[in-house]
């Protein structure tokens with residue numbers, strides 16, 4: 022378990038009336054003009070000739086000040102009796118989606134969503150090649166109940182030196198399926214889902230959006246590349262990048278407009294950098310809206326009571342996407 026006392030001191034821009042107010046924007050470390058409020062950037066897309074850590078960017082990535090993980094590879098151990106503690110090792114970054122304080126991904130220009138995806142790829146590749154990095158996780162929290170502590174839309178990246186437990190189960194399952202069937206379980210799932218069609222939300226030339234058969238929560242939605250690829254870092258820039266941006270944005274827009282802008286989390290699951298799972302694993306994005314509070318039953322048993330059938334949530338989102346999709 023990672024213990025992170027720093028996180029208790031995160032700033033809170035959601036409290037009471039300051040939300041959406043000018044005051045909140047004045048204090049926002051992610052708004053243009055406030056670059057000095059963050060640690061120096063590790064990546065920014067800005068016009069040529071513009072100085073680093075100034076204005077003029079459209080994507081900016083900075084180390085997370087309130088990180089749960091620290092990049093020192095020799096995490097210090099502390100012992101006190103039978104208690105043992107080691108600082109969590111890793112890098113933690115914030116990827117600011119756009120200079121606009123109030124523009125969620127669903128409303129950004131499509132080109133800007135593609136730039137956000139490009140930043141994901143750039144930082145993913147940067148960390149995945151690092152010798153001590155086992156796992157690179159990119160995630161997005163929307164809304165206070167989903168854990169977003171700052172209003173300005175941003176994603177987070179964690180590069181950690183261990184395999185995340187929730188992810189290890191999925192990886193083990195994929196390995197087991199591959200051993201038994203010499204096939205990728207995710208490719209097989211895509212085939213089955215496309216044949217059944219009832220849980221498909223959206224498809225374009227490179228991605229399929231669907232409600233998984235064993236959805237844990239109402240409106241849980243997955244976005245998966247059609248091409249078998251284990252690592253998100255291998256996203257094809259000309260074909261897959263625009264298609265991924267389209268699938269992600271339309272799904273988020275359908276969610277926002279169809280379900281009254283619910284809080285949500287999404288995260289990208291990608292093969293661990295050092296694992297030999299190129300044939301068995303298949304990267305994907307999992308989107309989990311927060312429409313109900315996980316009750317004691319779910320937390321205690323690990324079993325999920327799903328009040329909306331995945332076929333019904335897929336039909337609802339499918340219809341919504343047809344309404345919100347603009348002609349390209």
Ligand SMILES: [Zn+2]
Nearest residue numbers: 049052122173
């Ligand atoms: Zn801002």
Ligand SMILES: [Zn+2]
Nearest residue numbers: 205208249303
């Ligand atoms: Zn596959």
Ligand SMILES: [Zn+2]
Nearest residue numbers: 191290305307
């Ligand atoms: Zn997954």
